[in-house]
Amino acid sequence: MYTDFAPILIFSVLSVALILFALFLQRILAPTNKSALKSSTYECGEEAIDNARMQFNIRFYVVALVFLIFDVELVLLFPWAVVFKELGLVAFVEMLIFLLILTVGLIAVWRRGDLDWVKMEVPYARGRYAQLEQPLVDEPAPEMAAELEA
Amino acid sequence: MPNIESLSFFLPELFLTASMVVIILVDVFMGPANRNRVVRQLSLAALAVTAYLLWVQTDPGEAIFFGALAVDPYSRFFKWLFLIATAVIFFVTPYTSQLLKTARHEYYLFLLAVMFGLFLMASAQDLIIIYLSIEIVSIGSFVLAGFLKGDRHSNESSLKYVIYGAFSSGVMLYGLSLLFGLAGSTNLFDVQRALASITGPGDLILVAALLMILVGFGYKISMAPFHFWTPDVYQGAPTTITAYLSVAPKAAGFALALRVLGIAFGDNLQFPADQWFPVGNLAIGTVIALFSGLTMTVGNILAIQQNSVKRMLAYSSVAHAGYMLMAATILNTQALGAVMFYLAVYLCMNLGAFLVVILVHNKFGYDDIDDWRGLGFKLPLVAVPMGVFLFSLTGLPPTAGFVGKVYLFSVLISSQQFWWLAVLGVLNSVVSLYYYLRIMKVMFLEGEPTGETVSDHPAMTGMILALMVPVLLFGVYWSPLMGWVRASLKIFTPGG
Numbered sequence: 001m002y003t004d005f006a007p008i009l010i011f012s013v014l015s016v017a018l019i020l021f022a023l024f025l026q027r028i029l030a031p032t033n034k035s036a037l038k039s040s041t042y043e044c045g046e047e048a049i050d051n052a053r054m055q056f057n058i059r060f061y062v063v064a065l066v067f068l069i070f071d072v073e074l075v076l077l078f079p080w081a082v083v084f085k086e087l088g089l090v091a092f093v094e095m096l097i098f099l100l101i102l103t104v105g106l107i108a109v110w111r112r113g114d115l116d117w118v119k120m121e122v123p124y125a126r127g128r129y130a131q132l133e134q135p136l137v138d139e140p141a142p143e144m145a146a147e148l149e150a
Numbered sequence: 151m152p153n154i155e156s157l158s159f160f161l162p163e164l165f166l167t168a169s170m171v172v173i174i175l176v177d178v179f180m181g182p183a184n185r186n187r188v189v190r191q192l193s194l195a196a197l198a199v200t201a202y203l204l205w206v207q208t209d210p211g212e213a214i215f216f217g218a219l220a221v222d223p224y225s226r227f228f229k230w231l232f233l234i235a236t237a238v239i240f241f242v243t244p245y246t247s248q249l250l251k252t253a254r255h256e257y258y259l260f261l262l263a264v265m266f267g268l269f270l271m272a273s274a275q276d277l278i279i280i281y282l283s284i285e286i287v288s289i290g291s292f293v294l295a296g297f298l299k300g301d302r303h304s305n306e307s308s309l310k311y312v313i314y315g316a317f318s319s320g321v322m323l324y325g326l327s328l329l330f331g332l333a334g335s336t337n338l339f340d341v342q343r344a345l346a347s348i349t350g351p352g353d354l355i356l357v358a359a360l361l362m363i364l365v366g367f368g369y370k371i372s373m374a375p376f377h378f379w380t381p382d383v384y385q386g387a388p389t390t391i392t393a394y395l396s397v398a399p400k401a402a403g404f405a406l407a408l409r410v411l412g413i414a415f416g417d418n419l420q421f422p423a424d425q426w427f428p429v430g431n432l433a434i435g436t437v438i439a440l441f442s443g444l445t446m447t448v449g450n451i452l453a454i455q456q457n458s459v460k461r462m463l464a465y466s467s468v469a470h471a472g473y474m475l476m477a478a479t480i481l482n483t484q485a486l487g488a489v490m491f492y493l494a495v496y497l498c499m500n501l502g503a504f505l506v507v508i509l510v511h512n513k514f515g516y517d518d519i520d521d522w523r524g525l526g527f528k529l530p531l532v533a534v535p536m537g538v539f540l541f542s543l544t545g546l547p548p549t550a551g552f553v554g555k556v557y558l559f560s561v562l563i564s565s566q567q568f569w570w571l572a573v574l575g576v577l578n579s580v581v582s583l584y585y586y587l588r589i590m591k592v593m594f595l596e597g598e599p600t601g602e603t604v605s606d607h608p609a610m611t612g613m614i615l616a617l618m619v620p621v622l623l624f625g626v627y628w629s630p631l632m633g634w635v636r637a638s639l640k641i642f643t644p645g646g
Contacts, residue, residue, distance in 0.1 A: 090154065104171050111178040 062114045066106075073102055156214035159221045162203040162229070166266045169196035170259060177255050186244075189255035193262055194240055201233050217337045218276040220409075224421075227490060227638035228272040228405040231497055235398040236265045238501055238613065239390050245610050247512040248298065248388050257297055261394070264290035271402040275413070277326045277336040280406060281319070284370065287399055288315045295387040295395070307386025314369060314379040322366020328359035329414070338413040342423075345414065357432050360415065364441070367410075370403030373475060374445040377468045381452075384464035389511060392460060393504030396467045401493045404474060408489065412481055422639075426481050439479040439568045446472025447574065450581040458517050459507055462585060463500070466543060469582060470496055476575050477561040479568055483639050485561045490635045492554035495542070495624060499551055502617035503539040506532055509610050519589060524597020531611050533593045535618040540586040542621045545579050550624035550631075555579070557632075 080087075080095055109115060157164065173192050177185060204226065213220045239261060243249060249257070267286030274280045292315065296308025330336055332355060333344035345356065368376035384392045409421060415434055416423020426434040449469030456462035474496075477488040509532055510516055510525065526533040542551030562572045624631050 101167075101171060104174055108174050108178045 059114070059117065062109075066109055066114070069102065069105060073099070151210060151212055151214045151216070153215055156210075156219075159207065159210045159214050160219070162200045162207065163266060163269050165203055166196065166200050166262060166269070169193075169199070170262050170266070173259060173262075177259070182253075186254045189258050190240065190244070193258040194237070196262065197233065197237055197240065197265075204229055204233065213275055217339070218279050219270070219273040220275045220421075221273060223638040223640050224409070224486075224490075225272040225405070227635065228401055228493075229269055231401050231494060232265055232268040232272070232398050235394060235401075235497055235501065236261055238505075238617070239394045242505060242508065242610060242613055243390050245512070245607050246388065246390050246508050248508075249390065252298060257294065260290045260294050264294070264394075265398075268398055268402040272405045274406060275338050275409070277330055277338070277341075280410060281323055281326060284319060284322075284366065284406070287370075287402065288319065291315075291391075291395060291399060294391045295383050297388055297391065301386070303386035304388065305386075307383040310379050311383045314376075318365050318369035318376060321362050322369075325359045325362025325364075325366070328355055328362070332356060332359065338410060339419055341414045342416060342419060346417075360432070360434065361437075363410065364437070367403055367407040368441065371400050371407065371471045371474075372468050373441055373471050374448040374468065377445065377448065377471075380468055381456075381461050381464040384467070385458060385461045389460065389504060389508045392464075393501050393508075396463070396504065397497045397500050400467070400471065401497065404478075404489055404493060408478060408486055411478075412486070416481060422481055422483055422486050424482060435479045435481070435567065438475055439571050442472050442475035442479060443571055443574050444472075445469070445475060446578045448472075450578045450585075453585050454581070456585070457519055459510075459519055459522065459589065460517060462519070462589075463503060463507070466582065466585075467500065469578065470500075470543070472578070473555065473558055473575060476568075476571055477558045479571065480561050480565045482565075484564065487632070487635045487639055488554075488557035488561045490638065491557050491628075491632060494631060494635070495550040495554040495621070498617050498620045499539045499542040499549075502535060502614055502621065503543065505610065505614050505617065506536040506539070509606060509614070512610075513606065519592055522589060522592045524593070524599075526594035527597060527599040529606055532606060532614060535614045536593065537590055538618050538621055540590055542625070544583050544586045548622070548625040550621045550628065553625060553628045 076098070077095070080091065084091065151159075169192075173189060173196065176192060177189050180188065207221065207226070209223070210221050240258065243254065243257070264287055267283050267288075267290060270279060270283035271287060274283050288311075292308055292312045295311050296304050298304035329341055332348060333341040335341060335344065348356065364373075365376060367373070369379070372380040384396065387395065411434065412422040415426055417425045446469050449465050449467075449472055453462050453465035453469065456465060474489050474492055477485045477492075479485075507517075510522065510529075513529070514521065516522060525536075538549060542549035545551045545555040559572055559575060562568050562575075
């Protein structure tokens, strides 16, 4: 059964060899004419103005996560759609349940206000835009509350 | 068994999933007032119903979902352990001062999700389910470890956990893919059939696959040399979560590792098989014995130097993984029973010890051992149970830890193999005596009896005392627990 993988081995060896060959070819054929401008990072674009390692707003990550979830959902929907006719009702119901659970996730994200970029009116938002009228945390257990005050 | 018929044997997990969905909806649609309490109570109700469904669950007699999940007494034993651990954590969370300043409603949901993953880990019989269940548990645990958002230690612990978790599950996934490549099936019994017929170049790949899978399991049960995350995560995570991580995912890791190794690398088609299947020139028992010796030695020696009680208990939990691996070197019913018995005992004593840490932290904000000075005089009702837990962790009679350790050692003695490991285990127990008794000494022998006692939460103290009862009871009368373990080890064969 290992011979089944022989094409993959040949393919990977060939692809590496091809790249090396191309690099070698341009090394001997192409004229080398180095200048400071040529070796700058974006020869044809904007000049770099700052380090790329800066702080991002954490909301980008939330959006990325939400995107990822629905991206994976699509990946799972495609093969299902292809064989949908053969699978019949059971698979249809199963996929509906799957979508339902994901929709609950979307509802939760929406309701928590993570889809609003500027959080003006979301009750539990924190930070600059927060309009906190109610406390975030409810009352601690009675015996602990006395202690926290003490 | 086909999918639709399987559903009726999957009710506890199905109910858990459905209740999580409902609780999420309730959570997001109710106002912030009281939501911690409401979510906690709903989740406790979900736990209770899950326990009831688990109680009335019948044996299907074969694996469900086309052989993907085993619903056998073995998995049910572990599911009860997870339920107990989760319930204890739910119970003590509102009395943990660390968590009072954060919104805790999502914490309970994550605990439920982790418990769902643990349930799957206990039943998994298919390479894909194995990987998925470990990931469900891990991802929930990452979030829970970092739950104290403002605390840098908590952030650090979460990040370290993510990086270690991602790396080791990546390695394990590669190992599983090699195993799938060799066997052509993801079912563990098919894997065993295929492995038994392999000769030639497959051996080397098989050894690689075995070691890579051991990396993944080693990370879950904090086996050395894959234990490096343990002290940092245990120290930084909220203490309730530390307590949970030290018992439930570890028990699940053992349940899964023993099932996977016991089926796929056993010499016949039943669980547990009678002997290891020889993988090339590699004796699996010897590999596990080496890991076990290393794990217990590393855990105990590093625990000696710790000044933080949480960190010390973290290394102690590494050492205990080593003790349990000691029995796992042999593959038979007796060894499995010894590990299961020890895990049940370990659940009570380790949860108890961590609850004491929580209570002391609530009262005094202490974590250093030196700050525990004179605790025996200030909080006798808590210090005495702590003493019992520590004696039990050391393995001194008349506590359940002693009985558990006797069973672990008797596996090695009766199989007449790995004498050196048994000797090493005894030596390690002596080493562990030092650091466990150090806490005892600080609590009872140092400090002055000033006569003043501190009042403590009746709920927390009650929980600690309740956990002390099984530790003492099973130390003198352990046959009910052992009977349950034996009943859970009905040999499981694939049925077709």
